[in-house]
Structures are given as structure tokens and as C-alpha cells.
Amino acid sequence: MRTLFSGPRPSLRDHKPNVQLAERRLFLRGGLSIGALSLLSGCDLTDNEQVDSVLTAISRLNDRAQAALFSRTTLAPTYTAADITPNFPFNAYYAESKLRPVDGEHWKLELAGRIADKKPWTLADLRTLPQESQITRHICVEGWSAIGQWSGVPFRTFLERIGADTKAAYIGFTCADDYRTSIDMATALHPQTIIALDYAGAPLPDRYGYPIKLRIPTKLGFKNPKQILAMTVTNDYPGGYWEDQGYNWFSGS
Amino acid sequence: MDRPITASPVLGGTPPGKPRPLHSGFVRATHWINALAILIMVTSGWRIYDASPLFEAVFFPKGITLGGWLGGALQWHFAGMWLLVGNGLAYVAHGFASGHFRRDFLPLRPREILHDMIAALKFRLPHVAGRYNAVQRLLYVGVLGLGVLVVLSGLAIWKPVQLQLLTAVFGGYEGGRLVHFAAMAGIVGFVVVHLALVALVPKTLPTMIIGRELHLGRAREVKP
Numbered sequence: 092m093r094t095l096f097s098g099p100r101p102s103l104r105d106h107k108p109n110v111q112l113a114e115r116r117l118f119l120r121g122g123l124s125i126g127a128l129s130l131l132s133g134c135d136l137t138d139n140e141q142v143d144s145v146l147t148a149i150s151r152l153n154d155r156a157q158a159a160l161f162s163r164t165t166l167a168p169t170y171t172a173a174d175i176t177p178n179f180p181f182n183a184y185y186a187e188s189k190l191r192p193v194d195g196e197h198w199k200l201e202l203a204g205r206i207a208d209k210k211p212w213t214l215a216d217l218r219t220l221p222q223e224s225q226i227t228r229h230i231c232v233e234g235w236s237a238i239g240q241w242s243g244v245p246f247r248t249f250l251e252r253i254g255a256d257t258k259a260a261y262i263g264f265t266c267a268d269d270y271r272t273s274i275d276m277a278t279a280l281h282p283q284t285i286i287a288l289d290y291a292g293a294p295l296p297d298r299y300g301y302p303i304k305l306r307i308p309t310k311l312g313f314k315n316p317k318q319i320l321a322m323t324v325t326n327d328y329p330g331g332y333w334e335d336q337g338y339n340w341f342s343g344s
Numbered sequence: 345m346d347r348p349i350t351a352s353p354v355l356g357g358t359p360p361g362k363p364r365p366l367h368s369g370f371v372r373a374t375h376w377i378n379a380l381a382i383l384i385m386v387t388s389g390w391r392i393y394d395a396s397p398l399f400e401a402v403f404f405p406k407g408i409t410l411g412g413w414l415g416g417a418l419q420w421h422f423a424g425m426w427l428l429v430g431n432g433l434a435y436v437a438h439g440f441a442s443g444h445f446r447r448d449f450l451p452l453r454p455r456e457i458l459h460d461m462i463a464a465l466k467f468r469l470p471h472v473a474g475r476y477n478a479v480q481r482l483l484y485v486g487v488l489g490l491g492v493l494v495v496l497s498g499l500a501i502w503k504p505v506q507l508q509l510l511t512a513v514f515g516g517y518e519g520g521r522l523v524h525f526a527a528m529a530g531i532v533g534f535v536v537v538h539l540a541l542v543a544l545v546p547k548t549l550p551t552m553i554i555g556r557e558l559h560l561g562r563a564r565e566v567k568p
């Protein structure tokens with residue numbers, strides 16, 4: 092279980108008031124734990140390495156099941172401007188006050204791995220490519236969801252333009268905030284996977300990932316990297332910040 | 345009061361000298377695997393719920409949840425689902441194919457249910473070995489329906505893009521979350537009543553474990 096516990100826990104920031112209230116209430120009620128249940132949920136099972144390796148193996152099986160279920164042509168439902176969630180939430184593995192903005196003037200997207208033309212891309216370069224817009228639902232692994240509008244370059248167009256090996260298995264991303272994630276090639280080539288440059292018709296604000304965010308409406312929110320600095324096309328499993336701690340890698344919707 | 349509520353032929357064709365167990369081995373095995381799967385799904389589900397509660401007043405203390413943190417709970421939940429669905433499909437297929445559902449879960453007549461419910465509330469409902477009373481039949485059919493609902497709504501919120509038609513049936517992703525929670529609450533409610541009934545008629549417990557009633561010191565098969 093060490094790997095699962097090696098990093099910060101997913102944050103409950105957004106729900107902190109609720110959680111504190113509920114915890115206080117339940118603390119007052121006290122001692123609610125049921126014998127057999129607390130045995131199950133206590134250290135015995137949660138810290139057991141054999142249990143952990145079985146659960147990890149099943150998570151890999153679930154990666155394959157989800158890849159099989161994934162359709163290259165099925166589109167995520169789209170919504171109207173009226174459905175957009177007001178004040179779309181900020182979410183990261185740190186609090187918004189810790190956000191470090193990226194200087195877009197000097198920013199370049201670095202390319203690595205199985206790519207023919209590894210010349211870095213500036214924001215202006217990306218603006219010269221065809222753009223698309225979508226209003227889709229962002230679903231967080233925590234359970235909440237919100238609808239937003241993202242526009243930018245279809246990722247498939249970009250991958251073809253740079254001569255990426257689209258037969259490779261993975262694309263890995265590293266971000267300015269030291270976040271990492273990776274996706275499968277089928278999802279990368281999905282028509283709704285876009286390099287988002289705009290949110291709600293204006294350049295992506297810092298809190299939503301300026302200068303670029305990869306918007307993937309067929310995956311959970313944590314698979315949509317923000318403030319991307321570099322991407323690599325590879326056949327070696329790149330993992331990711333949350334994935335290395337135990338979140339399911341495929342995490343498709 | 346002694347009048348049999350239903351003429352269940354559950355033990356009807358038993359050859360002499362070879363008493364049939366009150367619950368078949370298949371039903372007993374799938375029942376206990378299901379109990380384990382439900383325990384895993386409910387307790388890990390509570391931990392997942394806590395990461396983003398639907399209701400301000402509802403929060404599950406960590407001590408009664410499984411997984412330790414959100415990522416661990418998700419691993420348990422998406423492992424337990426295979427056990428729940430695999431075992432559930434086997435149980436349902438067997439229930440239909442063997443005639444167990446038709447024989448033991450039907451009929452469901454409102455008058456009988458009302459009669460048995462009143463009798464049960466007065467603690468005057470006799471438990472006839474090998475036969476479910478109308479309240480039990482209603483509870484079992486009801487929890488079967490809730491089981492189907494919890495799995496379908498779970499699939500709807502797990503795959504709201506790939507299975508979007510199913511998700512739409514539940515009113516979209518957020519609607520699916522509510523249905524999934526409500527189905528869980530219904531199942532937990534069933535389990536509470538179910539365990540209370542078992543506690544009231546404890547002799548039913550060995551029948552679900554070894555297939556017959558337990559008579560300490562005497563090896564005697566139970567005849568209906």
C-alpha cells in the first residue's frame with residue numbers, strides 16, 4: 092500500500108465546509124463503527140500488500156475492459172451555452188492560492204518521443220491551426236461534474252501535423268505545476284479531444300490551465316492536463332501523478 | 345393463523361429418504377458471495393460518496409468505509425463490481441432456469457402481503473420452513489429490483505459517454521448519481537429489515553448456511 096499513500100490525498104477543498112460540519116456532527120454522535128465493518132475497513136485490508144496487488148491487477152484488467160468499451164466515433168454529449176456551469180470550479184492537486192501562472196509569451200510546447208518534427212510550438216503557432224469549439228461535461232473522479240466551453244486545435248490534427256507515430260501506445264504529458272498524466276492513442280485521436288486555447292471564447296485563464304489544456308470529454312477530469320510544458324509519444328507506460336498512487340489509468344467516461 | 349399462506353410445492357417432489365435441502369447449495373453459495381460483494385460495494389461506495397457528497401447532511405465516517413482514501417475505495421468498488429455482477433447474473437440465471445423464483449418468490453398478492461405484514465408486526469407470523477411468507481417474497485423481489493437498478497445506474501455514471509443512452513434514462517450523469525445513491529439506500533434498508541427478521545427467527549440462519557435446520561445433539565433432517 093506504500094505506493095498508494097506516497098503522495099498527498101485527493102483534496103476535499105471544495106467540500107471542506109460540508110465535511111467539517113459533518114465530521115463534527117459525527118464526532119458528537121461518536122463510536123458509530125460497526126465491529127465487522129471496522130475490521131474490514133481498518134489497517135488489515137487497507138495496508139495489506141497482497142490485497143493491494145490484487146486490486147492493482149484488477150485495475151489493469153479494468154483498463155483493458157474500458158479500452159474495449161471505448162468507441163472511436165461515439166461523441167460525448169454536447170450542451171448549449173445556457174447549460175454552462177457558472178464559475179466553473181478550479182481543481183488541481185493543490186489549492187488555487189498555490190497556482191503558479193505560466194508566462195505565455197515565452198512558453199513553448201516541447202515535443203519528444205516518436206514524433207517526426209520535434210520543433211517546439213508557440214501559442215501563436217497553435218493559433219494558425221484549424222480551431223474547434225465544444226460545450227461538454229467535465230466529470231471529476233470525486234463525483235462532481237460541471238459543464239464548460241473549450242475551443243482549440245483538434246489533437247488529431249496536431250498529431251498528424253507533427254508527424255506523431257499514431258501507432259504508438261501512449262502520449263505522456265508534463266505540466267508547469269509538476270503534474271503528469273498520460274493517455275491512450277485511441278483517445279488522443281478521438282474527434283472531441285482538443286488542445287484547448289480558449290475557455291468560454293476568451294484565452295484560457297490561468298486557473299483553467301493557460302497557456303494550453305488538453306480537453307478530453309471522454310475521460311475523467313484528472314486525465315485533462317493543464318499548463319502543459321511537454322508531451323511525449325511513447326510505447327513505454329508513462330503513468331501519472333494520480334495514476335502512480337492508484338487512480339485507474341484509463342479512467343474513461 | 346395456521347393456514348398456509350401459499351401452497352408452495354418447494355419440497356414437493358422430494359424422494360423418500362432423500363430430503364432436499366431447504367435452500368439449494370447454489371442459492372446458499374451465491375447468497376453469501378452476494379452478501380460479501382454488497383458489503384464491499386456499499387462500504388467503498390460510501391468512501392467515494394464522501395469525496396463529493398450529494399447531501400450536506402449525509403456523510404459517512406471513515407471508520408465504516410473501505411479503501412482508506414478515494415483512490416483505494418475506487419479500486420475496491422471497481423473490483424467488487426465484477427464479483428457483484430458475475431455472482432448476481434449466475435444467481436438470476438439459476439433462479440429463472442430452475443424455477444426457484446417462480447416457485448418461491450411468487451405469487452405477490454397485495455392481500456397476502458398486507459395480511460402477513462400485519463401478522464409480522466404483531467409478531468404472529470409463523471415461519472414455515474422451506475416456504476417464504478408474502479412479506480419475505482416482496483422483500484426479495486424488491487431487493488432483486490434494487491440490485492438491477494444499482495448496477496444499471498452504476499454503469500450509467502461510470503460510462504456516461506460510451507453508455508449515454510443508459511445515462512439518459514436516469515436523467516443524465518447527475519440524475520444517475522442520485523438514482524445510484526437511492527438504490528444503495530434501498531438495499532441498505534433491505535439489509536436492516538432482513539437482518540432483523542433473521543434475528544427474530546434465528547433458526548433460518550443455519551438453513552441458509554448448511555441447507556437445513558440445526559438440531560444440536562440430534563442429527564435429524566427437517567421435514568416441512
Ligand code: HEM
Pocket residue numbers: 371375378379382383448476480484487531534535538539542548549550551552
Ligand atoms: C450477513 C448478512 C446476511 C445474513 C445473515 C442473511 C441471512 C439470510 C437468511 C437466513 C436467509 C434465508 C431466510 C429464510 O430461509 O427464511 C436469507 C435469504 C435471502 N437473502 Fe440474506 N442475509 C444477509 C445479507 C443479504 C444481502 C446483503 C442481500 C442482498 C442485498 C440478501 C438477500 C437475500 C435474498 C434475496 C434471500 C432469498 C434467497 C433465495 O431464496 O434465493 N441477504 N438471507
